[in-house]
Amino acid sequence: MTLLHIEGFDVIDSTAKSALAGIDMSHQAKQTLGTGGSYTAEPGVLTVFDVAGRYTGSTCLKLNFEQHTGRQSNEDGSTTVTGNTGTWSRVPFAEQQALGSFTFGFTFKTSAINSNFETTIASIADSSGNPLLLLAYNTSGYLKAYLFNNANATYARTFRAAQAPNPASDSVTSGGHKKQKNFVQDEYVNAGGSTTDHSALGTGATQLAADTWYTIECQIVENSSKNYSLELRLDDTVQVDSDSNAVSNNQCANLHEVIFLNALLMDHSNDNSQQAESNHFFDDFYFLDDAGSNNVSFLGAEMRVQGLPLGSAGTAFTQNFSVTAGSISGNLTDFDTNTVATLANPGTGIFDVTNPETVKTGNGIRYIATAKYSSGATNLEFFTRTNSANHAASGAIHDGSPIALTASFNTYQEIQEKNPATDANYNESELDAIQIGLKAS
Amino acid sequence: MAQSDTTGLGVEVLTFSGPSNNPPIAGLGVEVLNFSGPVNNPPIAGLGVEVLNFSGPTNNPPIVALGIEIIGNTTSSGGGSSSTHIQRTLLGVG
Numbered sequence: 001m002t003l004l005h006i007e008g009f010d011v012i013d014s015t016a017k018s019a020l021a022g023i024d025m026s027h028q029a030k031q032t033l034g035t036g037g038s039y040t041a042e043p044g045v046l047t048v049f050d051v052a053g054r055y056t057g058s059t060c061l062k063l064n065f066e067q068h069t070g071r072q073s074n075e076d077g078s079t080t081v082t083g084n085t086g087t088w089s090r091v092p093f094a095e096q097q098a099l100g101s102f103t104f105g106f107t108f109k110t111s112a113i114n115s116n117f118e119t120t121i122a123s124i125a126d127s128s129g130n131p132l133l134l135l136a137y138n139t140s141g142y143l144k145a146y147l148f149n150n151a152n153a154t155y156a157r158t159f160r161a162a163q164a165p166n167p168a169s170d171s172v173t174s175g176g177h178k179k180q181k182n183f184v185q186d187e188y189v190n191a192g193g194s195t196t197d198h199s200a201l202g203t204g205a206t207q208l209a210a211d212t213w214y215t216i217e218c219q220i221v222e223n224s225s226k227n228y229s230l231e232l233r234l235d236d237t238v239q240v241d242s243d244s245n246a247v248s249n250n251q252c253a254n255l256h257e258v259i260f261l262n263a264l265l266m267d268h269s270n271d272n273s274q275q276a277e278s279n280h281f282f283d284d285f286y287f288l289d290d291a292g293s294n295n296v297s298f299l300g301a302e303m304r305v306q307g308l309p310l311g312s313a314g315t316a317f318t319q320n321f322s323v324t325a326g327s328i329s330g331n332l333t334d335f336d337t338n339t340v341a342t343l344a345n346p347g348t349g350i351f352d353v354t355n356p357e358t359v360k361t362g363n364g365i366r367y368i369a370t371a372k373y374s375s376g377a378t379n380l381e382f383f384t385r386t387n388s389a390n391h392a393a394s395g396a397i398h399d400g401s402p403i404a405l406t407a408s409f410n411t412y413q414e415i416q417e418k419n420p421a422t423d424a425n426y427n428e429s430e431l432d433a434i435q436i437g438l439k440a441s
Numbered sequence: 442m443a444q445s446d447t448t449g450l451g452v453e454v455l456t457f458s459g460p461s462n463n464p465p466i467a468g469l470g471v472e473v474l475n476f477s478g479p480v481n482n483p484p485i486a487g488l489g490v491e492v493l494n495f496s497g498p499t500n501n502p503p504i505v506a507l508g509i510e511i512i513g514n515t516t517s518s519g520g521g522s523s524s525t526h527i528q529r530t531l532l533g534v535g
Contacts, residue, residue, distance in 0.1 A: 304513060341503070343501060373500060405502055
C-alpha cells in the first residue's frame with residue numbers, strides 16, 4: 001500500500017469541517033494585531049472551500065492573497081499603512097511516513113502572476129511543520145523548486161505571520177504598521193546552506209498562464225539520508241530535474257503534511273508596498289511513496305480525485321441505518337453532528353454511490369467517516385461491495401484492523417488501493433457499480 | 442419433517458446477560474455434543490440453529506458522516522509515465 005493521502009476537497013467543504021479531529025487541516029488566519037494596532041480595512045476571507053474545482057461538479061480549495069490597511073497608534077499619534085495578507089493551509093496526510101522517496105501531485109490555478117516577488121505554491125513538511133522542500137513560481141510565471149538546507153529552516157522561521165526582528169527569531173512583530181503579513185521568509189530557502197543564497201534547484205521552462213488549471217507533480221528520491229534528487233513536472237513535462245542534492249541541515253524529520261500556499265517569498269524584515277490581490281486554487285492532491293508495485297510514481301496529468309456522494313434519498317440500498325433527523329444521504333455526507341444516523345450493532349450498512357462518470361480507471365479509494373460509540377466498546381470497519389461480494393476495506397492506515405471508536409466524534413479514514421475483488425485497479429464498470437458502507441461489531 | 446431418533450444429541454444455547462454496552466453477539470455460544478450411538482439409529486441429516494431476533498442493544502454507534510473519494514484517471518490506460526529518477530538511481534547512471 002503506497003497511496004498515503006488523496007484529497008479532492010469535495011467531501012471536506014468548509015474550514016469548520018476540515019478541522020474535524022482525524023482530518024485536522026489548519027489554515028493560516030489574518031494576524032491578530034497587538035496593543036494599539038487595528039485594521040482600518042480588514043483583509044478579505046483567506047481560505048475558501050466549496051468553490052468550483054478543476055472538473056465539472058467538483059470543488060476545490062481557494063487561498064486568497066488579500067490587501068489590507070493597518071493602523072498603529074502610540075503616544076505620538078498613529079501610522080496607517082496599506083499592505084497584504086497571504087495565507088496557507090496545512091493538510092496532514094492520513095498516514096504519516098518516515099523520510100524516504102515519495103511523489104506528490106495536485107492541480108493548480110492562479111488568478112494572477114505577481115510581477116514583483118516570487119510566489120509560493122506548496123511545501124512538504126514534517127509533524128512540526130519543518131519543511132523539506134518548497135515550490136514557487138517566479139515573477140514571470142515559471143516554476144521553481146527549493147530544498148531547504150539550513151538548521152534555521154524551521155516552521156517558525158520560514159512561514160511568517162509578519163515581519164521578524166531577525167531571520168533566526170521565532171517571534172514576529174504584531175504592529176498594524178507592518179505591511180506584509182503571512183509570507184515565506186527567504187533567508188533559509190536554499191540548497192547551499194547559506195543565509196544569503198536562496199537559489200533554486202532549477203527553474204521551469206513552461207510559463208504559467210493566469211486562470212488556467214495545471215497538474216503539478218514533484219518526485220523526491222532519497223539517495224541516502226539527507227540526500228535527495230528532485231524532479232518537478234507540469235502537465236507531464238519536466239520543469240526541474242536536479243539530482244543528488246546533499247542537504248544535511250534539512251530540518252524535516254518525517255513526512256506529515258502538505259502546505260498549500262498563496263504567500264510571497266521575501267525577506268524577514270520586508271517593508272514592501274502593497275501588491276495586487278490574487279487567488280490560488282488547489283484540487284486533486286495525492287501523496288504516495290515508492291513501496292510496493294502499485295502507485296509508486298507520477299500518476300500523470302489526467303489524474304483526478306473525486307468525491308462520490310452517497311445515493312440520493314430514496315435510492316434502493318440494503319442497510320441497517322436508522323436516522324434521527326434528516327435524510328440518510330444528506331445526513332451522512334455532510335459531517336453534520338446535529339443530525340445523527342445510527343448503525344445497528346452488529347450490522348452493516350451499504351449505500352449506492354454516485355457514478356464517477358469520466359473516471360476510467362481507479363487507483364484507490366479514500367473512505368471517510370465521523371462516528372463515536374454510543375455506550376461501550378464498538379468497532380467500525382469500512383466496507384465495499386464490488387463484483388457481487390462484500391469486502392472490508394484494508395489499507396495503509398488501519399492495516400485491515402477494525403477501528404475502535406471512542407466516546408467522542410472522531411473522523412476516521414482508510415485508503416485502499418486496487419479493487420479487493422480483482423487485485424487490480426478498478427475499471428470503469430466496477431466504479432459505476434460500487435457500493436460502500438460501514439460495519440459495526 | 443420426518444421423525445428421527447435424536448437420542449444422543451444435545452444442544453445447549455448459552456446466553457449471557459452481559460453489560461448493556463456489549464454487542465449481543467458476544468454472548469451466544471453453541472455446543473454440539475456428539476454421542477456414538479447404536480448402529481441402528483438413523484443418521485441425523487441436518488441440524489440448524491437460527492437466532493431470529495436480537496433485542497435492541499444500546500451501543501449502536503452514531504454516524505454523522507460517511508463519504509468516499511476516488512483517485513482515478515480519465516483515460517483507460519491510467520497513470521503517467523514512470524519515474525526517470527528511480528530508473529536512473531536503480532541503474533546507477535543518474
